[in-house]
Amino acid sequence: MTVIGETTAAVSSTGPEHVAATQLRRRNAWRAYEIVLWLVAIALIFMLPSKALLLTEIAILALFAVSLDLVLGYAGIVSLGHGAFFGLGAYVAGLFAMHFFPEPVTGLLVAGLVSGLLGFVTSFLVLRGSDLTRLMTTLGIALMLAELANQMAWLTGGADGLSGFTVGPILGLFEFDLWGRTGYIYSLVVLFLATWAARRIVNSPFGLSLKAVQGNRVRAAMVGVPAKSRIVVIYTIAAVYAGFAGALLTQTTSFVSPDVLAFHRSADVLLVLVLGGVGYLYGGIIGAIIFTLLRDWFSVITPQYWMFWIGLVLVIIVMVGRENITRWHTFLPAPIQRALARAANWRPGPKIGGGQ
Amino acid sequence: MLTILFDGIAYGMLLFIIAVGLAITLGLMNFINLAHGAFAMAGGYITVVLMNRYGVSFYLCLPIAFLAMAVVGVVLERTLYRRLYSASHLDQVLFSVGLVFMSVAAVQYFMGGQQQLIHLPPELSGRTEIFGIGVGRYRLFITIVCAVLVVALQLALTKTRFGSQLRAAVDDGRVARGLGINVSTVFALTFAAGSGLAGLGGAMGAEILGLDPNFPLKFMVYFLIVVTVGGTSTITGPFLAALLLGIADVAGKYYVPEIGAFVIYAVMVIMLVLRPHGLFAREGGR
Numbered sequence: 221m222t223v224i225g226e227t228t229a230a231v232s233s234t235g236p237e238h239v240a241a242t243q244l245r246r247r248n249a250w251r252a253y254e255i256v257l258w259l260v261a262i263a264l265i266f267m268l269p270s271k272a273l274l275l276t277e278i279a280i281l282a283l284f285a286v287s288l289d290l291v292l293g294y295a296g297i298v299s300l301g302h303g304a305f306f307g308l309g310a311y312v313a314g315l316f317a318m319h320f321f322p323e324p325v326t327g328l329l330v331a332g333l334v335s336g337l338l339g340f341v342t343s344f345l346v347l348r349g350s351d352l353t354r355l356m357t358t359l360g361i362a363l364m365l366a367e368l369a370n371q372m373a374w375l376t377g378g379a380d381g382l383s384g385f386t387v388g389p390i391l392g393l394f395e396f397d398l399w400g401r402t403g404y405i406y407s408l409v410v411l412f413l414a415t416w417a418a419r420r421i422v423n424s425p426f427g428l429s430l431k432a433v434q435g436n437r438v439r440a441a442m443v444g445v446p447a448k449s450r451i452v453v454i455y456t457i458a459a460v461y462a463g464f465a466g467a468l469l470t471q472t473t474s475f476v477s478p479d480v481l482a483f484h485r486s487a488d489v490l491l492v493l494v495l496g497g498v499g500y501l502y503g504g505i506i507g508a509i510i511f512t513l514l515r516d517w518f519s520v521i522t523p524q525y526w527m528f529w530i531g532l533v534l535v536i537i538v539m540v541g542r543e544n545i546t547r548w549h550t551f552l553p554a555p556i557q558r559a560l561a562r563a564a565n566w567r568p569g570p571k572i573g574g575g576q
Numbered sequence: 577m578l579t580i581l582f583d584g585i586a587y588g589m590l591l592f593i594i595a596v597g598l599a600i601t602l603g604l605m606n607f608i609n610l611a612h613g614a615f616a617m618a619g620g621y622i623t624v625v626l627m628n629r630y631g632v633s634f635y636l637c638l639p640i641a642f643l644a645m646a647v648v649g650v651v652l653e654r655t656l657y658r659r660l661y662s663a664s665h666l667d668q669v670l671f672s673v674g675l676v677f678m679s680v681a682a683v684q685y686f687m688g689g690q691q692q693l694i695h696l697p698p699e700l701s702g703r704t705e706i707f708g709i710g711v712g713r714y715r716l717f718i719t720i721v722c723a724v725l726v727v728a729l730q731l732a733l734t735k736t737r738f739g740s741q742l743r744a745a746v747d748d749g750r751v752a753r754g755l756g757i758n759v760s761t762v763f764a765l766t767f768a769a770g771s772g773l774a775g776l777g778g779a780m781g782a783e784i785l786g787l788d789p790n791f792p793l794k795f796m797v798y799f800l801i802v803v804t805v806g807g808t809s810t811i812t813g814p815f816l817a818a819l820l821l822g823i824a825d826v827a828g829k830y831y832v833p834e835i836g837a838f839v840i841y842a843v844m845v846i847m848l849v850l851r852p853h854g855l856f857a858r859e860g861g862r
Contacts, residue, residue, distance in 0.1 A: 349848065350852065490670060494670055498666075525681040531677030531679075539656070539659070
């Protein structure tokens with residue numbers, strides 16, 4: 221991070237570290253589309269107070285997808301069991317509120333810590349093997365947790381879920397209200413802070429080295445990037461994020477259903493990320509918005525069978541090609557494209573070269 | 577005790593018949609097909625509909641399920657799957673999960689969410705004593721059919737011309753193509769055979785595994801375990817893995833129902849960490 225902190229790196233100097241530092245600083249600058257996105261999210265608190273519950277759901281799903289993006293988009297690990305960390309966070313937050321302390325921020329941190337611990341331990345399991353073995357390992361861990369939660373009914377409430385705990389006011393100040401407004405603001409703040417931290421992480425030298433590991437592990441090792449420890453670190457961070465998301469779900473709904481560990485959660489979040497695009501963090505957020513709206517819409521048309529349409533969307537995405545979906549804008553006429561790029565990538569500060 | 581062992585073997589045989597098709601797509605074509613269970617489910621539902629609505633005999637239903645799923649398999653392979661052979665694993669996972677979701681919802685729409693029951697012919701229900709062991713007749717039937725299939729598959733793979741073409745295509749597709757083997761047709765036929773076997777397994781398993789719309793999701797991990805634990809380079813690897821899994825699952829659910837499934841997942845994860853390419857992987861294979 222020290223390299224980014226240096227504000228004096230002259231653009232004209234040609235040393236490789238200056239080029240890298242400049243590049244990182246440029247990537248780290250806030251883009252217009254990001255600012256607009258957050259402003260809209262804040263404005264929605266006042267504009268759509270009746271939809272606060274849906275908005276909370278989007279914020280939580282977005283955080284979960286950002287977490288998966290760290291694993292998939294930056295470390296290149298295909299995981300089918302990311303729901304494990306989400307579910308663990310949800311249960312830990314519920315149990316913590318029930319047995320120890322009802323204040324949500326503490327519960328959130330504890331849930332993130334426990335999930336992160338599981339992420340750290342299991343990260344060593346995804347270092348080896350092919351995509352398939354990793355897929356099976358992550359899936360196996362998620363299934364083990366689901367089975368545990370189901371069997372340890374004395375602790376988790378088993379198939380009935382965990383209920384009967386109250387979540388106290390946030391920091392002792394803000395009570396959760398019936399319409400979910402506090403819940404939405406709370407989730408949004410957590411999502412914002414987490415995304416902000418994630419931006420710092422991926423736009424640091426550490427983030428660059430992750431991209432190198434994802435591109436080619438052997439070559440990354442050749443230029444001195446310790447691939448294994450990089451993956452362990454990012455996997456742990458992602459697990460913490462997923463734990464946060466799970467805890468948010470528990471705290472905003474005051475209930476933990478065993479459904480939090482179900483397979484479809486891990487599959488859904490993959491779809492969310494793919495809808496929004498992998499590997500630039502905001503894919504998770506945009507995907508969460510699209511996914512939740514789609515699901516809402518589908519379940520209005522066909523209440524029981526929305527799964528079919530979600531499946532169809534997945535198949536179509538793969539058939540059309542994921543890369544074509546994320547670069548939809550390249551099919552627009554050239555002048556509109558240029559204008560869009562200029563608007564979206566606009567950022568304050570000195571201009572260096574052309575728009576990226 | 578021995579009855580449990582026998583039930584486990586029958587269960588394992590059934591898992592093998594369904595999963596062997598997956599071993600082919602996964603191992604031979606390097607395609608992660610999570611939708612394999614959907615083929616088995618479709619085979620099961622075909623049997624249920626034919627038997628309960630049209631009164632077709634159970635013995636006739638089995639080959640029909642096989643053929644129907646083989647045709648469906650070949651159509652899907654030609655239209656959808658083959659485009660993804662060279663796609664990334666993430667794409668394959670997304671695509672097949674999408675197929676699973678669609679099949680689950682479609683079956684729920686057409687057939688309802690309840691468990692489907694079939695009425696076995698009288699000579700297959702009940703138990704018989706063999707050497708003093710109580711053996712379910714239907715399980716005996718499954719064991720015999722599956723044993724015959726295993727031998728037939730092994731012979732087909734090692735002794736026939738098609739078998740050697742397939743092995744050549746798998747070992748090195750480009751060289752095989754250079755030798756004049758029509759790799760794409762070989763793969764399509766193999767895919768069809770695999771789907772057909774899944775359909776057959778689903779039809780036979782309707783009684784034992786249970787049949788409801790969540791079948792592909794419930795058993796997906798079992799089929800994957802068979803393939804990943806057994807390795808994909810031989811027929812015997814997945815076969816032994818399936819038997820082990822079947823026995824362990826039945827015994828686990830009987831003796832320690834509280835932790836039964838947990839142990840299986842735990843063993844799978846440990847196994848994958850120690851032997852990422854499967855217990856019975858051939859050294860130096862691709």
